[in-house]
Amino acid sequence: xxxxxxxxxxxxxxxxxxxxxxxxxxxxxxxxxxxxxxxxxxxxxxxxxxxxxxxxxxxxxxxxxxxxxxxxxxxxxxxxxxxxxxxxxxxxxxxxxxxxxxxxxxxxxxxxxxxxxxxxxxxxxxxxxxxxxxxxxxxxxxxxxxxxxxxxxxxxxxxxxxxxxxxxxxxxxxxxxxxxxxxxxxxxxxxxxxxxxxxxxxxxxxxxxxxxxxxxxxxxxxxxxxxxxxxxxxxxxxxxxxxxxxxxxxxxxxxxxxxxxxxxxxxxxxxxxxxxxxxxxxxxxxxxxxxxxxxxxxxxxxxxxxxxxxxxxxxxxxxxxxxxxxxxxxxxxxxxxxxxxxxxxxxxxxxxxxxxxxxxxxxxxxxxxxxxxxxxxxxxxxxxxxxxxxxxxxxxxxxxxxxxxxxxxxxxxxxxxxxxxxxxxxxxxxxxxxxxxxxxxxxxxxxxxxxxxxxxxxxxxxxxxxxxxxxxxxxxxxxxxxxxxxxxxxxxxxxxxxxxxxxxxxxxxxxxxxxxxxxxxxxxxxxxxxxxxxxxxxxxxxxxxxxxxxxxxxxxxxx
Numbered sequence: 001x002x003x004x005x006x007x008x009x010x011x012x013x014x015x016x017x018x019x020x021x022x023x024x025x026x027x028x029x030x031x032x033x034x035x036x037x038x039x040x041x042x043x044x045x046x047x048x049x050x051x052x053x054x055x056x057x058x059x060x061x062x063x064x065x066x067x068x069x070x071x072x073x074x075x076x077x078x079x080x081x082x083x084x085x086x087x088x089x090x091x092x093x094x095x096x097x098x099x100x101x102x103x104x105x106x107x108x109x110x111x112x113x114x115x116x117x118x119x120x121x122x123x124x125x126x127x128x129x130x131x132x133x134x135x136x137x138x139x140x141x142x143x144x145x146x147x148x149x150x151x152x153x154x155x156x157x158x159x160x161x162x163x164x165x166x167x168x169x170x171x172x173x174x175x176x177x178x179x180x181x182x183x184x185x186x187x188x189x190x191x192x193x194x195x196x197x198x199x200x201x202x203x204x205x206x207x208x209x210x211x212x213x214x215x216x217x218x219x220x221x222x223x224x225x226x227x228x229x230x231x232x233x234x235x236x237x238x239x240x241x242x243x244x245x246x247x248x249x250x251x252x253x254x255x256x257x258x259x260x261x262x263x264x265x266x267x268x269x270x271x272x273x274x275x276x277x278x279x280x281x282x283x284x285x286x287x288x289x290x291x292x293x294x295x296x297x298x299x300x301x302x303x304x305x306x307x308x309x310x311x312x313x314x315x316x317x318x319x320x321x322x323x324x325x326x327x328x329x330x331x332x333x334x335x336x337x338x339x340x341x342x343x344x345x346x347x348x349x350x351x352x353x354x355x356x357x358x359x360x361x362x363x364x365x366x367x368x369x370x371x372x373x374x375x376x377x378x379x380x381x382x383x384x385x386x387x388x389x390x391x392x393x394x395x396x397x398x399x400x401x402x403x404x405x406x407x408x409x410x411x412x413x414x415x416x417x418x419x420x421x422x423x424x425x426x427x428x429x430x431x432x433x434x435x436x437x438x439x440x441x442x443x444x445x446x447x448x449x450x451x452x453x454x455x456x457x458x459x460x461x462x463x464x465x466x467x468x469x470x471x472x473x474x475x476x477x478x479x480x481x482x483x484x485x486x487x488x489x490x491x492x493x494x495x496x497x498x499x500x501x502x503x504x505x506x507x508x509x510x511x512x513x514x515x516x517x518x519x520x521x522x523x524x525x526x527x528x529x530x531x532x533x534x535x536x537x538x539x540x541x542x543x544x545x546x547x548x549x550x551x552x553x554x555x556x557x558x559x
Contacts, residue, residue: 001088020098023140031366032132039362046191064116070157081105090144099144111147117156128165142169179373243308259298266291317347320364331379345371392418495523495530518542
């Protein structure tokens with residue numbers, strides 16, 4: 001870790017933080033912050049504009065700093081070492097990381113992080129069960145500093161309200177932190193600001209209507225109803241029904257309330273008039289017209305708001321799914337195989353309960369980032385396993401036709417599987433070579449014996465070659481010839497013995513037709529004619545029997 005000579009809270013410290021991914025931002029990056037969304041962090045990092053600190057927040061910061069200063073001696077006494085505030089940076093896997101420490105020991109093996117006292121946090125500290133909002137910061141602090149453990153406290157500076165617990169790095173959380181920052185860095189590089197409205201908006205209803213005044217004494221004696229009607233209908237009909245932004249939705253919802261209030265006021269005015277007279281058609285008709293128009297707009301707006309919100313939610317979900325699919329496709333291209341699984345994110349669940357466009361997009365974006373990180377981890381595993389397979393099984397990839405399945409194994413299990421299959425293949429090759437050697441030597445010995453017998457006894461009647469072969473290699477012909485296609489033969493695997501291999505072992509050529517006549521039918525795969533490996537000896541015996549028959553027939557003709 002490189003320690004920076006900066007005072008926490010100073011302009012120089014703030015400027016430096018803007019160039020790094022900081023520990024206090026880790027929770028927002030992971031989408032688990034209590035105060036900042038991932039989208040807000042992206043926007044701030046992209047623009048370089050930090051959130052303004054109002055007076056209330058500054059008072060909270062000041063209280064935290066004061067509590068930290070008062071609690072420091074208590075913590076130093078507890079751990080038995082002095083603690084020094086510091087800011088450190090370190091590049092980890094290409095990521096510029098920064099962490100500020102409320103305290104770190106001289107040997108940098110222990111760090112201290114303090115939060116202002118609150119009862120809820122105190123309960124989690126007492127249970128030694130910190131929320132992600134807190135452990136995300138501690139994981140980065142431990143990573144940057146290289147410290148072995150952190151002491152986390154919540155305190156108001158007094159001994160009575162100071163509680164702490166020890167925290168050590170969890171490998172899975174550290175991996176999650178690094179993967180999250182890598183995806184954040186990629187999203188930051190591709191960030192394009194949206195013209196979004198602020199999250200907290202107050203809707204505007206149409207202009208305020210004049211107070212409706214009606215006085216009757218059997219007839220309308222005084223009324224501004226005509227003026228009221230003209231103003232009211234103009235205002236009602238001017239309500240915006242094109243809903244695109246958060247401001248539009250806020251205005252629409254406020255207008256719905258306003259229309260309801262207009263209906264209620266008109267109903268009250270009507271009731272008041274009815275209490276004074278029983279028949280004033282024009283008055284009631286005007287009131288009914290205004291009330292009906294307000295009701296119509298209110299119902300239309302309520303329906304439109306729901307439809308547009310549903311459409312926008314569907315659009316956000318669809319867009320997130322398409323981005324995830326595109327990311328998976330790019331990962332398949334990177335690893336060179338379409339082995340990535342389908343990533344099923346719960347975007348609908350992620351945006352549930354969100355009311356503004358900003359919060360909907362942030363929730364979907366955070367879920368998308370989480371799934372991208374998960375997909376990246378899977379792709380890294382697949383790429384590493386494929387590299388292992390290409391390296392360890394070079395030249396023998398035909399043994400791994402199930403590559404698409406075995407690349408999901410753990411690295412150790414995959415290495416064991418590769419070794420096992422290679423060993424089995426090598427053993428099979430050795431056995432095949434030994435079997436071929438024995439067969440070749442037997443045939444060579446039989447051929448040599450037949451030639452020697454013929455040379456030694458030229459005047460004697462010819463001895464059938466089969467008899468000479470049997471004498472030279474009796475073990476080869478100990479059993480009678482058996483055809484390979486007997487109906488009661490046990491099921492066997494796929495044939496692998498080519499006709500060319502049979503001829504090579506025999507030292508002379510036989511045809512498929514001859515072997516078929518002896519009861520050994522070939523299986524054709526493309527241009528190749530294949531027989532079963534365990535048919536070779538029966539084929540040899542059948543050939544010997546065939547040669548014996550032919551020789552006997554020729555001998556009889558000669559006699």
